[in-house]
Amino acid sequence: EPEVTQTPSHQVTQMGQEVILRCVPISNHLYFYWYRQILGQKVEFLVSFYNNEISEKSEIFDDQFSVERPDGSNFTLKIRSTKLEDSAMYFCASSGTSGSGAYEQYFGPGTRLTVT
Amino acid sequence: AQRVTQPEKLLSVFKGAPVELKCNYSYSGSPELFWYVQYSRQRLQLLLRHISRESIKGFTADLNKGETSFHLKKPFAQEEDSAMYYCALSGTNAGKSTFGDGTTLTVKP
Secondary structure, eight states: OOOOEEEOSEEEEOTTOOEEEEEEOOTTOOEEEEEEEOTTSOEEEEEEEETTEEEEEOTTOOTTEEEEOOSSSOEEEEESSOOGGGOEEEEEEEEOOOTTSOOOOEEOOOEEEEEO | OOEEEOOOSEEEEETTSOEEEOOEEEOSSOOEEEEEEEOTTSOOEEEEETTTTOOBTTBEEOOBTTTTBOOEEESSOOGGGOEEEEEEEEOSTTOOEEEOOOEEEEEEO
């Protein structure tokens, strides 16, 4: 069964550094998402992406964040200048159409980002 | 605005006992409701979606629009059901999912 993959599984970076988190969505999916989960807190929506542009973003997704689909397979989340509070698990998800019409999202295993 | 409430952060039952994980939502339109499960050190996995009316691993969930609830139930809990369970709502096709805080279910032997 196809799966969403994410790399790296764990990223440690210093405050102020740029990081790029990578995701390979399921190949025939059209919609892509990033979520994050700060330790001990709920899963929070960051951004959704469709047809090569952002379709929705949350208030968390400020100018420090950007997303890109640089080629036909990868979907990346860039944080330009990391802050301590960016430390979290970042989940990528993708979805496509299903026969029932429900757009269930398939999640990757996550990248744990630690900002020191 | 979309909102999902899971009132129980922790839930502990004995093996073989019935279990119900509560989920209430707030949304002005017609929502899509989902239950996701996250086993220890594994990814979020879709467990159920209301539109399919399936029973997965013995779990069922019924959407009650009058009570705005989507509680997850299983008549006989198993130890392997121990995990974190998230209720999620999607308001539009392919739109964002809003997650509840999650409920950690522990099934004791």
